[in-house]
Amino acid sequence: MARLMKRCPMTKEGAQQLYAQWASCYTQDLQSWGYRTPALVAEAIASHWPSMAALKGDMLDLGCGTGALAHALASRGIQGSLVGLDLSSEMLRECRQKGLYDCVQAQDAQLPWPLGSAKLVCSAGVWGYIEHFPELYGNVAKHLVPGGFLVFSVKSEDWQQDARQVHSALLALGCMEEVPCIIQQEPYLPDHPDPAIHTGCIDVRTWRRFSDQPVMSE
């Protein structure tokens, strides 16, 4: 399968190394830089919660890190079985201490998951690390119950570059449709001291599985 992304995502080894070193002060650093991505993803989920709440299945946070998205969901009163999955055991160690997930699991999101069905798969700040989108989204769609949601953040400049291809990959699964999202774009890290890092905006995209037809393969 040809890679969809034009830019080069960080390798799995690079991400593991980065987060092993950063885990203990990641939450504090991101807070001090005005990081609102998990809050925006949680807001998008909250806006669809009336149709999501009644569905059966877990909620799965892909690349949960130290648990910022779980915190944002809880502060909006979103409750249910929440599973966190992340590549970095150091980030998961920090995450477990907060006790926000029913279960956290060390796992590369790009490999098949040993999980059951999900009414929600969500992800904040993980876009830049994922190399194999079609495989990942195919896997996501397989786990979603009919009516289940996929909600993820992207850097808007990356999205401008990749939107059409990712859109096509999701539509090609034959069971996913994009749903309008009410969330306005916001600056990525507005308080970061390096202007090269704080430029750009965060965008949230929402998709829904509309059918229980099998996911179409390539």
Ligand SMILES: C[S@@+](CC[C@H](N)C(=O)[O-])C[C@H]1O[C@@H](n2cnc3c(N)ncnc32)[C@H](O)[C@@H]1O
């Ligand atoms: C910027 S952090 C975001 C963490 C959290 N979602 C948040 O918003 O604070 C990116 C996270 O993605 C995880 N990650 C990167 N590549 C991954 C992969 N292939 N599978 C699972 N997790 C991955 C990293 O370990 C890291 O915890």
